[in-house]
Amino acid sequence: MREVAPSFSHFFLQSESSSDLAGMARFLARFLDLFLRPNCPLCDRPAEDEFCSACWHQLNRTRLKNPHQFWRGDLPVFAWGRYEGTLKRSIAALKYEGRPQLARPLGHAVGRAWSASPPLKSRRFVVVPIPMHSEKQRKRGFNQAELLARHFCEVTRFPLQSRGLTRVRNTKPLFELNREERRQVLENAIDLGEPFRRRPPQHPVLLFDDIYTTGTTVREAFRTLQNCGISVAGVVVLSTPGDRRSLV
Numbered sequence: 001m002r003e004v005a006p007s008f009s010h011f012f013l014q015s016e017s018s019s020d021l022a023g024m025a026r027f028l029a030r031f032l033d034l035f036l037r038p039n040c041p042l043c044d045r046p047a048e049d050e051f052c053s054a055c056w057h058q059l060n061r062t063r064l065k066n067p068h069q070f071w072r073g074d075l076p077v078f079a080w081g082r083y084e085g086t087l088k089r090s091i092a093a094l095k096y097e098g099r100p101q102l103a104r105p106l107g108h109a110v111g112r113a114w115s116a117s118p119p120l121k122s123r124r125f126v127v128v129p130i131p132m133h134s135e136k137q138r139k140r141g142f143n144q145a146e147l148l149a150r151h152f153c154e155v156t157r158f159p160l161q162s163r164g165l166t167r168v169r170n171t172k173p174l175f176e177l178n179r180e181e182r183r184q185v186l187e188n189a190i191d192l193g194e195p196f197r198r199r200p201p202q203h204p205v206l207l208f209d210d211i212y213t214t215g216t217t218v219r220e221a222f223r224t225l226q227n228c229g230i231s232v233a234g235v236v237v238l239s240t241p242g243d244r245r246s247l248v
Ligand SMILES: [Zn+2]
Pocket: 040, 041, 042, 043, 044, 045, 051, 052, 053, 054, 055, 056
């Protein structure tokens, strides 16, 4: 504070030109920022960005060395990190603790990883997030897959079609069901969205989700698009348990 106060009065005494005023506005914004910036949502320490540097460090430890190690088969998967530790905690904060702002750094991180080593070079895709049922989305206030996809697209510059798919049935949580039950529950739960009904996409689709576990939901989305003659290049996810058995 002792250092801030003299230069603050210096501005008031000497700012006459418009560039000085602009400088003062920037100074004031930085000054207020010191007090208004929220702490890191994971550890409550002061943070320069959405996460503090210690939590960023921990997040990076969950990052997969080779994000396209699962990029193979009929539905290839590009995954940024392992669903554990700080990444798991961040996704919980984003989804269940009302922190949609965390989608920005996480979506950007996935975008940077894709841009650094794209599994398919020099091709364009339309990014389509896995849809959430409207009732569930109303309760949460947002669809985290859509927010993450939006920020992924800011980095990759791929077009986003957030209504390419729509959830027509509200399904119960799937984690208590076995694979066959999950498949049955999800059958016909995802339909083509209005924009794709009017005009099919000009480029292959990249599906986007926050977590890839058994892949049942993504497969249902994949089937819906394929049945309508729309090509799907693969799926991009922020996280996966990384267990190879869960990805086959
Ligand atoms: Zn932190």
